[in-house]
Amino acid sequence: MIRRRLYTEERFSPLARWSFRLALFSLPVVALSAVLYRTGLLDFQPAMATLGAGLGLALLAGVLGTVAFFVTWETGWLGIGRAMAAVAIAALVLAGPAAVLARGMMLPRLTDITTDPADPPRFRALTFAHPRDANPLAYPGADAAGLQHLAYPVIKPVDLSATPDEAFNAVLALIQKRKWHILDAVPPRGTRRDGQIEAVAISPLMGFRSDVVIRIRPTPKGARVDARSAARYGGHDLGTNAQRIESLMTDLTAERRRR
Structure with a gap:
């Protein structure tokens, strides 16, 4: 069988x-x-x-x-x-x-963050390299400043006990370390001209671009550094501009303390 x-x-x-x-x-x-x-x-x-x-x-x-x-x-x-x-x-x-x-x-719909909403650093060189369909470079105004103050109260200028030239060089070194694409770097000239650096920061994964301008202004005790970061596209930066400015200012303060 x-x-x-x-x-x-x-x-x-x-x-x-x-x-x-x-x-x-x-x-x-x-x-x-x-x-x-x-x-x-x-x-x-x-x-x-x-x-x-x-x-x-x-x-x-x-x-x-x-x-x-x-x-x-x-x-x-x-x-x-x-x-x-x-x-x-x-x-x-x-x-x-x-x-x-x-x-x-959980954050307000902002695309432009600055340490000085009353007198934000102004883009100059970037106006010639800015795509037409991108977000405008003009600062959005008082409403955005109020929302920023509530969401990011720590975003403030940094006052350094250093000469404007020393502050300018320190900021420039930090920007180069971050590998931002520098479009213009104008050193300060005594009390006659503020120092200014304009650059484009690119996110590591998607490559989103943000326009950055940093101003170095002389003060009686040294120099004041103001920064502004604006997302090039989109209606919400998801907090990235505030993170970028806070990180830069924190590193700048730490760098000057080590000197």
């Missing part, structure tokens, strides 16, 4: 398969948006649309992967590993943007 073995085909969860595929596909979409924007092949709005599509794919992959995990757990179908991988990849893609957006939701 011939004994026959019965083979039962194990079913692979379609949800697990598709969640994993979507999660993998979201990675090059997000990376492509950053690469194309940094290289200038995409403008801001198309780049944001591409980034949004990549994040949307990651979110969908995470939802499908979560559902697929429970389905495979209950039914015994194959695919639980891919479902878990899809959720892990989605979490990796979404964690950074989610943290930034969550923080930004």
Whole structure:
């Protein structure tokens, strides 16, 4: 008598398969948006649309992967590993943007931050290198100043017991250390001319550009340093301009204390 073995085909969860595929596909979409924007092949709005599509794919992959995990757990179908991988990849893609957006939701919609709202440093060289479709370089005014004071009370000028030339050189060294693209650097000239540095700061991942101007003004006790940072595109800087100014001023103060 011939004994026959019965083979039962194990079913692979379609949800697990598709969640994993979507999660993998979201990675090059997000990376492509950053690469194309940094290289200038995409403008801001198309780049944001591409980034949004990549994040949307990651979110969908995470939802499908979560559902697929429970389905495979209950039914015994194959695919639980891919479902878990899809959720892990989605979490990796979404964690950074989610943290930034969550923080930004608690902050006012500002794109231009300065240490001196009453007399903000003015852009000069950047007016000739500013894209037409970018945010205006003119300071937004008293309403923005009031919102800034409530959200970022620590954003203030720095008074140094140093000559204007020493303050100018210290600021210039910190900007070079940060690898900002310097467009103009005018040293101070006694009491006749303020020192001023204009630069473009580029975010490390997406390459978002912010226009920065720093003014060095003589005082009876030394020099006062004021800074201004303005997001080039978008209606909300998510707190990045305030972080940039606070970091620069903190490092400047620490640098002068070591001398």
